[in-house]
Amino acid sequence: MMVVAYPIAGRPARKTRLKLCVSIALFIFVLIHFHFWIPQRSSSHPVDTLIKKAQTEFNRLLSQQTSTIAEAASAYRIRRGRHPPPGFEIWYNFAKSHNTVIIEEFWDQIHDDLAPFWGVPPEVLRDLSRSIDDNAFHLRNGTIKGRSNEGHIWMGIWWMMLDEIASYLPDLDMAMNIKDESRVLAPWETVQSSRARGAPPPLPQPLSVIQKFSGQLRDPEGGHDFFPLLISEYAAPTLATDACYQPHLAGLHGTFIRPLRKSISTQIIPMFSSAKLSGNNDILVPGAMYYAGWTMFEAKPSSVNGTRWEEKQDAIVWRGHASGGINTPENWNGFQRHRFLAMVNSMTVAAAEKCGENQKLSRGKQDENCETGSASSFRLPDPKAYNLHYKSGGGQDGLNEWVRTWAGDTGFTNLMCHPREPNGTCNYTSQYYSIVPELDLSAQINKYRYLPDIDGNSFSGRWRGFLLSSSVPMKATIYREWHDKRLVPWVHFVPLDNAFIDIYGVMEYFVGHALGENYETKPRGHNAQAKRIAEDGKVWAEKVLRKEDMLVYVMRLLLEWARVSDPKRARLGYVGDLLSPE
Numbered sequence: 200m201m202v203v204a205y206p207i208a209g210r211p212a213r214k215t216r217l218k219l220c221v222s223i224a225l226f227i228f229v230l231i232h233f234h235f236w237i238p239q240r241s242s243s244h245p246v247d248t249l250i251k252k253a254q255t256e257f258n259r260l261l262s263q264q265t266s267t268i269a270e271a272a273s274a275y276r277i278r279r280g281r282h283p284p285p286g287f288e289i290w291y292n293f294a295k296s297h298n299t300v301i302i303e304e305f306w307d308q309i310h311d312d313l314a315p316f317w318g319v320p321p322e323v324l325r326d327l328s329r330s331i332d333d334n335a336f337h338l339r340n341g342t343i344k345g346r347s348n349e350g351h352i353w354m355g356i357w358w359m360m361l362d363e364i365a366s367y368l369p370d371l372d373m374a375m376n377i378k379d380e381s382r383v384l385a386p387w388e389t390v391q392s393s394r395a396r397g398a399p400p401p402l403p404q405p406l407s408v409i410q411k412f413s414g415q416l417r418d419p420e421g422g423h424d425f426f427p428l429l430i431s432e433y434a435a436p437t438l439a440t441d442a443c444y445q446p447h448l449a450g451l452h453g454t455f456i457r458p459l460r461k462s463i464s465t466q467i468i469p470m471f472s473s474a475k476l477s478g479n480n481d482i483l484v485p486g487a488m489y490y491a492g493w494t495m496f497e498a499k500p501s502s503v504n505g506t507r508w509e510e511k512q513d514a515i516v517w518r519g520h521a522s523g524g525i526n527t528p529e530n531w532n533g534f535q536r537h538r539f540l541a542m543v544n545s546m547t548v549a550a551a552e553k554c555g556e557n558q559k560l561s562r563g564k565q566d567e568n569c570e571t572g573s574a575s576s577f578r579l580p581d582p583k584a585y586n587l588h589y590k591s592g593g594g595q596d597g598l599n600e601w602v603r604t605w606a607g608d609t610g611f612t613n614l615m616c617h618p619r620e621p622n623g624t625c626n627y628t629s630q631y632y633s634i635v636p637e638l639d640l641s642a643q644i645n646k647y648r649y650l651p652d653i654d655g656n657s658f659s660g661r662w663r664g665f666l667l668s669s670s671v672p673m674k675a676t677i678y679r680e681w682h683d684k685r686l687v688p689w690v691h692f693v694p695l696d697n698a699f700i701d702i703y704g705v706m707e708y709f710v711g712h713a714l715g716e717n718y719e720t721k722p723r724g725h726n727a728q729a730k731r732i733a734e735d736g737k738v739w740a741e742k743v744l745r746k747e748d749m750l751v752y753v754m755r756l757l758l759e760w761a762r763v764s765d766p767k768r769a770r771l772g773y774v775g776d777l778l779s780p781e
Contacts, residue, residue, distance in 0.1 A: 207552065234432065244722075246708045249689045250391075260302060260687065263304060265302070265303070268288055268292075268776060269776040271287075272773065273285075273776075275303060276402065279399065280402070282773055283761040284759055284772065284773060285369075285412055286369070286764065289771035290367070297751060300743050305751070306640075310759070312480075316763050316764075317396070317397020319397075319467055321766050321768055325428050325764050327468050328764065331470070333346070333347075333722075334377050335373060335375060336361060336780075338365055338373075341366040342364055343362055345738055352487070352670045353473075356487035356490055360485070368754070368758070369761045370411040370412075371764065373469075375470075376470050376472040376473075379657035380454070380656070381472055381476055381481050382463060382470045382472060383467070383468055383481050384465060384479040384480065385464075385480060387478075389465075403769075407770060410772065410775070411773065412762070412771065440678065440697075442476060448698070451538065451676060452533075452634070452697060453533075453534045453656070454476070454524060454654070454657075454677065457525045457527070459522075472484070477677075482760060484681060485752065486660060490749055492746070495660075496661050496663070505645040506646070513605060513709075514608065514647055514710070515543065515648075515673075516638070517608075517609040518638050518643070519655065520536075520612060521534070521537055521613065521625070523655055524613065526616075532572075535697065536653050537628070538572065538698075538699060539699050539702075540573075542699050543602060544606070545599045545606070545607075546599070548579070549597070550573075551577065552597055552598060568599060573632070585704030587703055589676045599641065610633060610634070610635030610648075611623075611633075611634060611635065612634060614636060640670065644668035649670060649671050649673060649706075649709070651695065652672060652674050652676070654663055666691065666692065666736055667737060669734070669737055671732050671733045671736075673693045674694055674695060675694075675699065676697070681752055682744055685744075689732070690739075691735060691736035693732060708724070708725055709725055709728070713723075
């Protein structure tokens with residue numbers, strides 16, 4: 200019998216399937232091995248963490264809002280260790296009638312400013328206020344009298360602001376600083392000693408508290424009704440802002456290199472100013488240009504909401520004078536505005552990249568072109584420091600080519616030479632900086648998404664306008680202003696280091712990359728986060744940076760100032776919420 204053997208069809212198929220399963224298992228094993236043992240690039244950016252923490256802080260701030268006079272007075276006593284000043288209920292009602300957001304932390308700056316004066320006898324404060332009369336206001340019986348020997352336009356604007364609230368205030372004197380720079384810089388030991396002497400004692404019992412200010416002050420000699428000088432607008436953001444924590448800024452900011460003016464008192468005197476350095480002892484008030492609302496500092500009302508975010512260029516824009524102090528052939532490359540424009544100019548960045556490569560090749564020796572010019576005003580950051588995606592030495596993937604994509608519309612409108620030259624030119628900087636046409640604020644916010652704000656001779660008057668815009672405000676400053684406590688970095692604006700070393704990392708986070716090889720491996724931008732900062736900053740500024748908010752701030756400030764300069768200040772206070780109704 201013949202036996203026919205047929206091949207078993209299933210065996211080869213089973214072997215094939217077995218090999219396939221082994222291959223898949225091996226592939227998965229290798230994939231898992233590489234995932235866990237090879238360092239992976241984190242999907243979370245450091246800026247994401249900063250934004251998250253900032254939002255938590257903002258939510259905490261909002262939770263402190265008070266809604267009754269009793270809540271506001273209680274929050275005051277807890278935070279200040281004193282009873283509120285007389286007139287607190289008038290101030291509170293004024294604030295509520297103007298829909299003011301009342302959070303006690305908003306007025307921290309007032310108490311920081313006035314703390315040293317609690318250690319000075321009130322009689323001395325009154326004498327000092329009357330003696331500084333070059334530019335001063337004297338409030339008597341609800342009427343403003345004053346003097347402005349220089350006829351400065353800011354005095355006219357401040358007069359209009361004070362006139363709105365004069366009827367609510369007691370008699371007082373205010374010496375005003377009309378200079379860009381701060382005026383009071385007492386020694387640290389003097390300030391600390393005065394603060395210690397003025398520390399609040401235990402709260403007095405309500406029945407022993409005096410709820411009315413002392414009588415009228417005598418009129419200063421030469422006082423007169425103050426007519427506002429303003430006829431028309433054409434009439435004649437922590438430690439990052441604390442220079443004591445950043446000593447390197449001594450050579451990187453015009454205020455420290457060669458300021459425009461030097462007129463400083465080393466005595467603790469009451470001087471009201473628009474801005475100050477962290478170490479100064481001026482008393483802050485809202486800047487006159489903020490209250491005036493000039494279109495050179497704010498967008499036109501029709502442009503505030505402006506162009507839709509999606510229609511704006513994903514880039515920065517900056518215009519301004521080469522101010523910041525007195526720049527000379529020897530010092531200009533240390534000035535903040537010069538440095539910033541150099542760092543966002545692709546040609547200058549290309550030169551800096553070349554200089555960096557040459558330095559490596561020559562073992563640290565620089566050629567002459569790298570020691571002068573705008574490229575000498577900064578050093579490029581190590582890409583690893585900010586996890587930047589660019590190749591050293593330039594080329595298609597160089598930093599300069601990427602900078603060109605988002606920083607094409609920046610420049611000086613006047614080089615502010617010393618001594619001045621015609622048409623805004625300058626013999627020692629014109630070869631590095633071209634003069635560009637003016638661009639009003641409305642055009643800037645309608646066209647671009649990012650608005651960096653850089654100190655000039657002092658604080659920048661454009662800051663409030665930037666915050667009210669529909670673009671992202673970006674701030675580098677060493678100056679403190681009245682509104683700082685009510686703004687949260689990374690929620691309402693983007694903070695920048697005063698050395699600008701972080702500008703590339705910040706911009707890479709927001710705009711990402713769209714050039715070069717291996718584009719798919721490069722970081723994408725964070726458009727949604729940028730848009731949210733722009734929108735949240737605008738909405739919040741419209742709530743807490745209005746002219747009404749300035750009036751509320753100044754009214755609170757002057758009630759506090761009237762008390763600290765009153766001979767009965769130890770017993771003065773508001774306790775209406777603690778007394779039982781008769």
